[in-house]
Amino acid sequence: MEINPVKGTHDVVEEEALAYQEIEKIMRSVAEVYGFNEYRTPVLEYSELFSRSVGESSDIVRKEMYTFLDKANRSVTMRPEWTASIVRSIVSNKLYATKDLPIRAYYMGPSFRYERPQAGRYRQFNQFGVELIGEKNPYYDAEIIVLGYSILRFLGFQDITLKINTLGDDVSKSAYQKAIKTYFAKHIDKMCDDCKERLQINPLRILDCKVEEDQKIVRKAPKMSSYLNEESRDYFNKVTTLLDNMEIPFEIDETLVRGLDYYSDLVFEFHYLDKQKKSIGALGAGGHYDKLVSELGGGPLHGVGFAFGEERVYEILRQEKLIPDLQERSDIYVMSISKNELDYAYDIAMRLRFNGYRTICNYSDKTLKSQFKTATKHNAYFAVIVGEEEAKNETFNIKNLATQEQQSAKLKDLQTVVDKLFEEIEIEEREVAEAEE
């Protein structure tokens, strides 16, 4: 009986894993350039963490979490996102007291949401994100967006659509919320069931509604911009000015509200639109939060951050053919002519590995012909071939699989011979690379 992977999960193997390594390397290094340090937090958290941060009214908490009771009847949840965990770890370890503020954290790893899988959406998916926690300052908000934008550019994306909006500070946000609730209450009987529910639990989310009919009503709704107090407006203007200074293109989208309850002031999303101008959803998104740290027991610290969906990034890079051909490349494949030399081949392979060469050794009694095929499949630079003669005299043959040049040498010279051959290859490759430029 064949066992399938759990619905909504997927295996990432071989070439694809190499591609993810590359993507993560770029994300990591850009974050480090901006002064961020890696945080690794547990997959499991007490469920309360997410109901208090992401919010009881969010879809994530209401229906998408992997929540269960552990053996001591504590309700635990596999993280649906990282921000809450990062903030929790800062509070738990009192890092706000021992580290310089703001704290700059980046993370990468799996998150879990029980949703219907589709293109670019999995139940277990990897997020890469950053959080900058300490104080409210438009420069930080701008830095975070530039950081995210830079990552996408370094990954090879050309046309990124950055949507931004402001929800305003506490005061503005609640004034607007009140206004919009009054407005939609008048039209709600004509709107979809989801909106009826949203009106009760989080009226802002109605702005996000994709239903055509509702959109007409949404378009006539009061605008956030007219409810911003002076402070919030200045703040947002400063952020957009800083983006302009860096020549980061963006669109202000007043319907952008985000489904996580902790955001205030700045919210943003990175999109990539394909030729049909369709998006598989945001590549990444984030925003500013003012109450989250205090809500989780820390001080009155503001934060700002974003997360990318690694699978989405990968998927679009693949579609747009922006992923270089990554394949296994072995240094040396060791083959033996008959079974009698397996010990000798084994010994040589191990010596090569001790010297840091990526080595694969054949232990089957396949023909040399098929061993050469295998070596080619592993994309090896060299084949080491040993037979009865070589084992007896403690020598070996080494053949360059590309040029077909072969030489023999003494076993005691293994390292010097191999080192020299690879030096030559390195020089050649460098020359080729330079010629290409």
Add this chain to the structure above:
RNA sequence: GCGAAUGUGGUGAAGAGGCUAACACAACCGGCUGUGAACCGGUCAUUCGUGGGUUCGAGCCCCAUCAUUCGCCCCA
């Protein structure tokens, strides 16, 4: 939660009720018994997701079920 499409060897797949389930790639063996990408020959699905039904006869039609994929909602 709602809607749609698709399930045939290791892979890509053909197959519109009738002999033994095409073809290609991969794999393995041999031609070449100590040297690879070419070439030639051979081997490789008693079975079409699973269960039931219709029929003289089912991969093909019907029902159920499972799985996958895509879309909506929402999200990264």
